[in-house]
Amino acid sequence: MIILGIILLLIGYFTGLSILYTIGGILVVVGIVLWILGAVGRPVGGRKVWF
Numbered sequence: 001m002i003i004l005g006i007i008l009l010l011i012g013y014f015t016g017l018s019i020l021y022t023i024g025g026i027l028v029v030v031g032i033v034l035w036i037l038g039a040v041g042r043p044v045g046g047r048k049v050w051f
Helices: 002-015 018-039
Strands: none
Touching: 002 018
């Protein structure tokens, strides 16, 4: 999710499409929050481990 957000941020920045830039930023923030929650051992979405 973080990688997809960064790609959308870059595409939105270079093409001038603000919607891609906004969606990319949201995906990056949500991805980082989920990554931190998973790293501290807190279950995300009712599961502690994703396979």
